[in-house]
Every structure is written in C-alpha cells, then in structure tokens.
Amino acid sequence: MAYEKKHAEHAHAAHAHGEEHFREKHLMLDPLPRGQMNDMVMESMMEKPTWKFWVVIAILSAIVAYGLVYSWAKMIAEGLGIAGVNRPAYWGIFLVNTVFWIGISHAGTFISAILRVFKAEFRRPFTRAAELMTTFGLVQAGFSIFMHMGRVWLSYWLMPYPNQRMLWPNLHSPLTWDLLAITTYLLSSTMYLFLPLIPDLAMARDRSTGWRKNFYKILALGFRGTEGEWTHLRNAMNIFAFAIIPVMFSVHTIVSWDFAAATRPGWSSTIFGPYFVVGALHSGMGAVIVVLAVIRATMKHMKYFIRAEHFDAIGKLMLIISMAWAYFFFNDYMVQWYGGDKWTKQLLHFHEAGPMGWMWFAMLIFNIVIPWAILWNPKWRSTPWLVSIVGILINVGMWFERYIIIPVSLTINRMPFTWRLYKPGVEIPLGLGTLAFFILLYMIASKLIPLIPVWEVQEGQMAHELKKFGRETVVTVSELE
Amino acid sequence: MATLADLKISEVKLSEEQTGKWGMVIDQDICTGCQACVAACAMENNLSFVGEVDSGYGRSMHWIRIERFWEGAYPEVKMTPNQPMMCQQCGSAPCEPVCPAYATMHSQAEQLNLQVYNRCVGTRYCANNCPYQVRSFNWRDYERPEPLSNQLNPDVTVRRRGVMEKCTFCIQRIHKAQDKAKSEGREVVDGEFTTACAQACPANAITFGRVDDPESLVSQLAHRGHGVKHLEELGALPSVTYFKGG
C-alpha cells in the first residue's frame, strides 16, 4: 500500500514536472494573456535606447555616409576605374554582393511562406524578423546592382515604358529577366511583410500616444479587426504564402542564369538554378539565426518569445540546407571535373591551387565542415551564441562561394593571354556600406514596428495543447485555419 | 519526314549563310609582333590612353592586341607565333543577346557585330560573354593631353566613361568606300580600302575584304585550306581566319 502511494506521488510529480518542462520549453504552451504580450512587445519596441544603441547607430551612419554615399558619388563622378573590376573579371564584388543580399532575402520568404504553408508552428514568433531581412536585404541587392553599372544615371533605360527613343528592354537578356524578377520579388515581399503587420500596427495604435499614435494610425489604415477585414486579410496572406514561393525560386534561379547562360568555363552549368537557391537559403538561414540571437540578447522581453526551441528548429533546417548545398556543390563539381574540358580543368585547378585557393577551402570548411560538426548536436544548436557563430561563418562561406563563382572564375577564360587576378578597390567601402545600411535599417525598424507578430503568437497558443496518451504527455496542435 | 541527314544539311546551310560579309585573314607566320596594327587602330578609332597603372591592371584599351606565348620551361623556351586578336565579328555572337539595353546587336547590312555606345549602360555582360575577351570598357574618362586632341578622327565618336567598346572592322572606312562607290555608280572594288590595322601592317599579315565574294583576295586566302577559326567549337561563327605553321 505504502509502495503504491509513493509510486502515485512520484508519478504525479513527474507529470507536473513534465508540464512545467513543456511550458518552459515551448512558447506555444506557455501562453500569456494577450494584453500582457502586447505590453511586452510595445515595451521592447519603445524602450528608451541606451547610449550603446546611439553609438552603434552613429558608427553605422558614418560607414553608410562614407561607404555608400561618398564612395558611390565618387565612383559615379570618376567612373568604375576606382573599383577593382578589370579585364577579364568584368564583374566583381558588386555582383558578389548582389547575389549575397538576394540570398539573405530568401530566408524571410522561406520562413514566412514555406513554413506557413507547411504549418511549421515554430515559425510564429519570428516570421516578421525574417521578413524584414527580406525587404532590407533586397534594398541592398538593388544598391549593389546599380553600383555595378557603368552608367547608372541611365538605368531607367532598362525599364519597359514607351519612350521617344522607341526602344524597349531586350527580353533576350538574363539581366532583363533579373530586373523583372527582382522588382516582382521586392514589391511582393514588401507587401507580404505589410499584410500581417496591419493587425499589429492597429494594436500599437491602440496603445501609443504622441507622434507614434499618428504614425501607427496612418500605417494601420483604419484596421479594426472586423470579420470582413480578417477574412480579406487571411485570404490575401494565403494567396501570398503560396504565390511568393515560386517567385522566390525564380529570383535566385534567374540570378544563377546570369552566369549559367554565359559561355564561360565553370559557368555553363545546368544545375546552377537549384544550387543557387539552396545557397541562398543557406546564407539566409545563417543570417536569420544571427538576427534572432541579437534581438534576443538586446531587446527586452524577447527571451519569452524567442527560445532555445527556435534555435534548435532553425539549426536543424541549417543542417539540412548545408547538406543540400554540399550535394549540389559536389554534383556541379563532379560533372565539371568529369567533362574534361581543358578550360574547365584549368579553372578547377585554379580554384583549388591558385592564389585564391585558401578561399575555396575556407568555403568548404565554413559551409560544410563547421555546420555539420556543430549542428548535429541538439544541445549545441540550441545555444544562441554558438549557432550564431555558425551562422556568421556560413555567411562568410557563402560570400566566398559567390566570390569564387564570380571574379575568381572570371580570371580563367578561353584566352589565356588575358588571365589576370581581380583585386577589389572601392568595392570594399561600398560593400561595407550596404552591410551597415542593412543593420541600420533593421535597428531603426526594431524601434518602429512590432518585431513579434503578437496575433500570430496568440493564435498559435490557442491551437496548442498537451494531450495524454497513456502515460505520455505530448504536444498537439489543432488547425484553426 | 525530315531525316537526320536532312537536319544535318540544314544546319550546315545555316552556318554557311552566316559566314558574313566582311572578313579577315591573319597570317600568324609572317606577323612580326611589331604592334603597328595596335597603334594604327588606336589612332583611327580615337582610343583612349589609359596610362601605366590602369594598363598594368588589365585595363588597356585596345581593339586589337598581339598575344605572345611561350612554350616550355626555362632554359628551353620556344616562342610561338604572335597572335593578333580583335573582335571576330561573330555571325552568332554570344555578346549580343545578353545586353539588356540592345546596345550590341547584329547589323543586317554589314553582317557585323555593332556596338551602340549611346545605348550602353555598362553592365559589362557582353564582355563577360565574349569568348575572345576582345571588348574594352571605359573604366574612367581618360585624359587626352594637348595636342593629342588634334589627332582625333572626325569619323569616329569619342566614348565616355562607363561605356563598352570594341573593334568595328573600321566600319567608318567601309561606309566611306561604299559612299564613294555609290557616287561613282559602281560596286566597291576588292582592295580599294582596308582597315587601319591591315593598312599599317608592314608584313601584310592582315588581309581584309569580302568573304562572301569568292574572287576577293581574302576569300582566296581563307580557302587555302589550313586556316583555323579560333574557338570554332563554340559555334559563334567568327569571321576571322588564322594561319599558323603553314
């Protein structure tokens, strides 16, 4: 009898412990009243910035002023000569950065569209943080591609509109497809950022005063949350979630065609499309995890919304994407190697043993070795600082990958007389300028718009509950939509 | 029903139709590598002088260049014949479709590959896609110190920064000769005019003319038998035939 009682007590304790454990672990099982969550998000956003915040803003603004404004103005005035591009590397870091930023932008769409479509519940607290990266990343990609142009002041010539020159853009050119695809993607990802933001802007409008009140009032468009408004919004978000996925794939595929469609050794590869898409997700997920770690560490109340489970989930995705990247890389490499074309052979040799060989090996280490070595372990990949280091290294590795594909591969062509290594010039301040501008935009946005989609979190918390199967307690989700 | 052989024949026909109008034959065996063609081309076509630093960094603006190669390792070094390289005026040019602004296109009248400087916005895709790497980009507005400006050829435009350019087969000379012949009511005679590089070559290594006229010197030279077209395997249908080791 005594034994039974003891056993029962023990079981009860274990059960209670289990529920507590679930609450601690899962945001979705740890609901707070909506009002309290609103307060937390508002507070994190309106918290008076510390001096550190202003120092970072000042440094970033200085980099933007020097790197983006001054250097670009100088380059427009003097010509691309102050950059490092030459013959044969006609394309340099500008396009490396374009591809890199478009890659970063893929993470937002991946998280908020693909994960929404597949109802991956862990996405809920950080869809907006990822979507912001998409929009701001695309802005930097746009800057980078315009920097690259020799006569940027004539870039409007690439727009399709009736003009007295009686010319239309050339639709044979992959660059024109790029323009159409990036425009489509920038517009649609901005709209997709805005639609789920409307209810949160209305929430912010209801609980703010002063200039913020007017700011949110204008942006919230008069949203009240009536049945009709929600229905229209839900329908629209559903359409966006499905339709933006092929747009996202098309953007990076078309970017890859800029290279794959050219008659250059190392570039004409039919696998470049998916290889680039996976590469984009690789760097994008790496960037998302860094952003989440920074938000969690620096903003108030974010430890409630962003938890170890989220790092764990993204870490798993990063591991899978790293494997997929390795698969595509090897697939591309194997076929190029086996083809035996003498120029391609030269190029592959140059990649590995040339002056930029260190970069080629660093790419493999950062993109494959380190992620695989760390992300397999659930404990390690749930540690924010550790995964964000992996995320940063993946981004360095992916930047290297684009650097190897663009200027390093351009060094080797079918006219050995012209072979010459590329040395970056003003590209470096300009590139740092885009990076600083990205961070600056993000920091300003974090003070202006609710970074956590509160209504989506609440919806998720309503849908989740614990259910007992025999002796085991498990998490269940009901489909509310 | 079209058989495989028919398809092959039509393919051959296509590439023969695309042999172009104006062409060039370059005899590498008699080229001395004196660079007279390079200088003459620069004078004729108002090329900029980029200076030592840019030139050393691979930005020299030449529409024609003499490529020199060595074979073997020191001390047994053997020089291979010099190889003048300029725009090959491809019949199926890879540079043309990739320009988003239609700045480079195929001329129906001359069967040449045109570069429209005014239309160029400087994406440099054409130069990347050129298998011969013969396009030059205006990386800066290069200075033309006095009195060099007096030397400018009035028949050729001057290009500004951010614009791609390349060999035109001296299209201004083609037009001049055609205009003159037209005013005299006749056809252009073979050898009546030639490009600046061919004119300047002391060894007569460069011959220019109509490749679609079987009687012209250039056609006869081109059909001697052992001529090669560079990177012919890419199917770009270049218009320049090279002779080496004949």
Next chain:
Amino acid sequence: MTESNVVDLLAVFPDLEPAANAIEHLRSIGVHDDCMNVISGIPVTEAMLGRPSQWTNVPRIAMGGAALGFGAGFFLAYITPYLYPYPIQLSTQSFIPGPPTVVVLFELTMLGMLLSTFLGVFLDSFFPNYRPMKYVPEVSDGKIAILVECPHVEEKKVTDALKKMGAESVNPAEAQHL
C-alpha cells in the same frame, strides 16, 4: 428606417465561448446575422462563432490581376519587339525568343496577381480609412467585441440579453477617431 431609429451596441466579451453563445442567443431573440459584426484581435473564423461565412473578393481580384499581368507580359514579350523602327537581330536567336518569353510571362503574371491581391485587401476592407469608427481598443488585447445594430425600441432587450450572456460591458457605440 432612418438613422435615429437605430442604435449600435458594442458588447465586449472576455472570450470566444461567451461571444459565440451570445451570437446564438441574439439570433434566437430575433436579431438578424446581418445586423451583427464581430471585432477581434485574432482571426476568429466564422465557424468558431457560428456566423455565416464572409464574402471576399480578394481571390477574384487576384485572378483578375494575374490576367492583367499576363497581358502585360504578353505585350512585353510579343508586341514590343515589333515596335522598333527596324527589326533587331541578336546573334542567331529568333526574333521572339521562345524560352525567355516564359520567364517574362511568369514574372509579370505573378507581379500582377500579388499586386492586385494586396490592392484587393484595400478595396474590400475600404483601406485606408481614417474616418471615425465604432471600436473598442480592448479587442487588440484579446477581447471579442460584438457590434449589434438594433432598433431603438429594442435597445434594452438586446442589452440585457448581451449582459446575460456574459458581456463585460455593453455600451451604445460611438464612432471615434482610432
């Protein structure tokens, strides 16, 4: 019925369940579904509240936009090459290139569809709308508000019914600046 004969009541409920019950009860005392509207801080589906499903034009507008986008793509891909003063020959590619037209048609169709989906939300919801509206800020804290339109004479009856069903507060709704 003129404006003065009707009164709008705004009842705030703490949760989904009482709100759904209240809607059912209102219907039983003769308030028509068209005279009710629900305001909430999360997307509460019509099924949860037992309300008739809402009509939305967004998917239709999206399809229309997709058609327009396809038309624009068709114009770019198939018409603009003919608008030049002379035909432009590029390499040996055909005058209207085949595969690239697929790219152009796809991108512009998607652009048209997504732009009009966005626009559809604006049109259907009458955004942006900065006029005074009947609203309680509590809904963004998770409360559910029911807006009932009833004749003046029935005001008391409906108010009592709402209170009975667990409304935290029932007030005549006044349009206010949000």
